[in-house]
Amino acid sequence: MTKFKALGLNEALLQAIEDLGFETPSEVQEKTIPILLQDETDLVALAQTGTGKTAAFGFPLIQKIHSESRTTQGVILSPTRELCLQITNEMQLYAKYVKGLNIVAIYGGASIVEQSKQIKRGAQIIVATPGRMKDMIGRGMIDISKIDYCILDEADEMLNMGFFEDIKDILSTTPKEKSTWLFSATMPKEVSTIAKKFMNQPQEVTVGTKNSGVDTVQHEYYVVGGRDRYEALKRLADANPGIFSVVFCRTKRDTQRVAEKLIEDGYNAGALHGDLSQNQRDLVMNSFRKKQIQMLVATDVAARGIDVDDISHVINYQLPDEIETYTHRSGRTGRAGKSGISMVIITRSELRKIKTIENMIKQQFETKKIPSGMEICEIQLYHLASKIRNTKINNAVDNYLPAINDVFEGLDREELIKKIISVEFTRFYSYYSKVKDLNSSEGQRGEREPRSSKGTEVSSDGSVRYFINVGEKDGYDWMSLKDFLRDTLEIGKDDVYRVDVKDSFSFFNTDAQFTDLILNTFKEFKVDGRFVNVEVSKSPEGGGGRRGKDKGRRRDKDSKKGKFKERSFSKGSSQRTGKRRSKKRDGFF
The missing domain is CATH 3.40.50.300 (P-loop containing nucleotide triphosphate hydrolases)
Structure with a gap:
């Protein structure tokens, strides 16, 4: 004041x-x-x-x-x-x-x-x-x-x-x-x-550098085959449970098509573009502000009126025709002092645009890989476990407990937990256990040969991915968790990367050489009386990518080009604004 x-x-x-x-x-x-x-x-x-x-x-x-x-x-x-x-x-x-x-x-x-x-x-x-x-x-x-x-x-x-x-x-x-x-x-x-x-x-x-981006936004890009763009979008959504995002497309037609496909696949999605009536636009925006819509697919023109401070991700399904427009898109997240992530889905032919944008916003993109099916399964499994743990008990079930205990008679604790988790996880695992790798590795920056560290699983870029049991509910975002890890481990500025913060847990990467230091540091480690546990992730390849400081662009020409056959969808959902069909989706659970 x-x-x-x-x-x-x-x-x-x-x-x-x-x-x-x-x-x-x-x-x-x-x-x-x-x-x-x-x-x-x-x-x-x-x-x-x-x-x-x-x-x-x-x-x-x-x-x-x-x-x-x-x-x-x-x-x-x-x-x-x-x-x-x-x-x-x-x-x-x-x-x-x-x-x-x-x-x-x-x-x-x-x-x-x-x-x-x-x-x-x-x-x-x-x-x-x-x-x-x-x-x-x-x-x-x-x-x-x-x-x-x-x-x-x-x-x-x-x-x-x-x-x-x-x-x-x-x-x-x-x-x-x-x-x-x-x-x-x-x-x-x-x-x-x-x-x-x-x-x-x-x-x-x-304020800041002329034509530059804000430093509360982390910029990432993912290289995929042209036909895999939509499948990549779905995986990015599933790898970020609780996502609240704006997905940008270049045209009104693509905006409506992508929104319809997301709705068909069970996501809370809606379209915002110039062909909607003013009443339809108002309904969509009201639903988005109330978070009834988690993924708002929009054109650049229609998105001008979006003023929501807690958008977690901006996803560039397609880069804009005018590169300057990227600044406006990424500015939809990381507002009011909060952090945000701007993701770009591109093909190899568009890689040159990334350098142009980097020069304009005076920030560097982080090369990342589309998460593998197994990494998404791991993320969603932890998400489901956290969701169950944090669910508020409804005491109305008390009257039914004797009968329920009879149903569960003979099951020990571990078996019961497995069955509860499997109710949702089996369906999810069935979908992702056999999906292909979407990453087009040609053009990925800073890739290196894998190194081993006492049996630790090392990804193809020589890094190790870790799970840590703190997340947004503990007050962390990708910036503050990165700072916490660097300060705790006393390692260099760029030695912690690919920090992905979820609701009550997170993931991060370091080079394999730091594995022993990290696992030893976080043995019996407490913050404010609470144990903070770190363990090596079971999906070292998932999400890929190198830290932002790597500037070389080595191309792995042995990687096969992925192909994706688009599914056809009903056109009868053009007026829907994200109301789901029969299956509820929070992430996938």
Whole structure:
């Protein structure tokens, strides 16, 4: 609270900030708010999605608006209806204690007449999509010739979506002496053109490196055959029980097709693309926010309005046509200080794009392998055991216990546990026990010959994979667990890699040379009075991959190219939004 006060915000805003529970300004807020409050200036701010940009321009705008006047003084342009409504809702919360301030959203898909009436009643701030704004200006329903402030939010995305001419036309109707604030995740040529044409010596604020990704996101890529892309997606989902993700496809057709196939296969999935009606889109997004949908398959345009802080994974089913768009995709996870993972499924012919993206985001990808069937079985087995252990007992079963004990008479503890686990695991094992290796090893980076360590199973890249009995429920994510292991073992920065954190357990890899150190260190090892156990995983090959520092790209040409025959699916599920059929799926269990 005092930190926000130090930025120069007034009491009305500070009171709203306290109600919202904000405590510490984000970096983009710390850098932009004092500039915008102290000066009448143009500003270009470059920061990733999820870094608090709405408050960065919203707080200063609200403080500078004269609420006693009904004249429109500020316009905020945003790329989509969802984002327009999101900004409007947040701005209204910020302005909770500012009397007489009206903030109106105008966008396509709603009554233009009703929106015009709201503006005529007095709207000091208008939040708009470019298309609807241009339409209403052309009809004489909006007058922005006297505005003091114009904000372009997600400027790069608006231009990627083809709004370049609309934005130029809108800005040409505004006064030259206004202040223009441009907020963007990247700075492509079109954004620079807008800045040069319509801004006057703008100050520039950059959070992180220009056009870079955020350091809370781990970037991974998986090389598969073109026909194995969907099967790879399923395995990545099954290897991450409890996944809450956005899956990006390039086209509306692919988006719908992938979502339908996931639904047919029993996953909680839904599609989000431009061919859905607004009501359908709202239903899908509401289900996603409530986590009734775990895998939201979306196009880049439709995903602009997604603002959910706890997305665990972004999966690039296909890379975008515009490489800059990858920054926006990966920015959907790792938000609000949380960690996230961005996965890319690619073919060998697309490997060159990875290097291009690495140069752009100033971060390196980790080469990983699609988990084998046996590794997925292992993960799901531990997941099922943890789920049973953590299940809250329903005391309504007490009355039935005598009869149930009679059923189980003669079974010892170990046999009973095996039978309980096998109820679900047998079905799962039957599916994955005979599946093929999907990995296309040509193009995998940093592969090495296997080394042995006193009988320890070593994968083909010379690493050993371990199981550890701590996970998300213990407060770990991939970053903090990696730090814990390095500090505990006192080994080098890059000696722990492929850290995969699940709900109540995790996996990690090291080179085989560290096996004795690790197993000896974690004998009788306790954290806060609890034993932390580490053992060698039974699936050393599963998930593959080398640490991020390996830069060589050695190709294993002995690996056979995998083939996958696509199944046909019913087309009658196009309107479903993730409601499952008969089989329930949490991971696979």
